[in-house]
Amino acid sequence: MTTASRVDVPTTAGDMPAHLWLPEAGSGPGILLLQEIFGISRYVEQRASDLAGLGYVVLAPEIFWRLGVSKVPEGPDMLEEAMGLLPRLDWDAAVDDAAAALGHLRGLGSVTGPVGALGFCFGGGLGFALAAREPVDALVSYYGSALPDLLGLSPQVTAPSLHQFGLADSYIPADTVARIEDAVAGPEVEFCTYEGADHAFDNPDLPMHHPEASEQAWAATERFLATRLPVGPAGG
Structure with missing residues (x-):
């Protein structure tokens, strides 16, 4: 059975709240899970639990903590409220905070293998920016919304x-x-596209959810992680 807890990640501006999931084994490779624009939503929590179920130690920092936001409340104004946070966000500080969370994750005694980053939407772009600056062992980016400006x-x-x-x-x-x-292409890069799938197609709590694309993309994610962040004797 996986377990979840709240932790604090030290940063230059104070302690950033974060959420930690441990796999049933209590240890394993690490995954820094970077939120979508809705913060640590029910969906992010579910995906973190899914990853822990695969054997990973998962850390999901509250990247909007400097704005005083853990997650955007569900409701008809959810998207408008979330989009309103982005102009207020200090991108460089967010990358700094992600780097602090990555370092914190690497330092946990429960992390016994390589460490990767996985992000959705806002977090997909943030993960890319983080990987450009910090050593990560693998990166999974779902529809990284900032990627066009980060190439x-x-x-x-x-x-x-x-x-x-x-x-x-x-x-x-x-x-x-x-x-x-074209910009990210390389021998270590896998790029998957899905016909008919909208933005946020993996999130079942949003109207853009595309069940078939979600299932295929998660299967691709599991295969990629099994190769790049192996769980068990080879990975931790």
């Missing part, structure tokens, strides 16, 4: 990576997805 960092992202995009994304047009694919 200049591509040469610095040397970790094995998996990118997942829907080809009916309302925020990232298919031609932009193709541009991203």
Whole structure:
């Protein structure tokens, strides 16, 4: 059985709240889980539990903590409220906080193997920026919303990576997805696209959810992680 707890991650601006999931074994490789724009939502918590069920130690920091936000309340104004947070967010500070969380995760006694990053939407772009700056053993980015503006960092992202995009994304047009694919291409990069899938297709709590794409993308994620962050004797 997996277990979840709240922890504090020291940063230059104080302690950042975070959430930690341990696998049944109590130890394993680490995954830094980076939130979507809705914060540590029910969906993020579920995916963290899924990853812990695969044998990973999962840390999900509250990246909006400097704005006093853990998660955006569900409701009809959810998207508008979440989008209103982004102009107030200090991107460089968010990358700093993600780096602090990565270092904290690496230092946990329960982490006994490699450490990767996995992010959704906002977190997908944040994970890419983090991987350009800090050593991570693997990166999984779901429809990274900031990626079109971060492609200049591509040469610095040397970790094995998996990118997942829907080809009916309302925020990232298919031609932009193709541009991203060209920019990040390399021998250690996997790039998966899904016909008919919108932005946030993996989130069952949103109207853009695409069950078939979600299932296929999660299967690709599990395969990628099993190779790059193996659990067990080879991985921890």
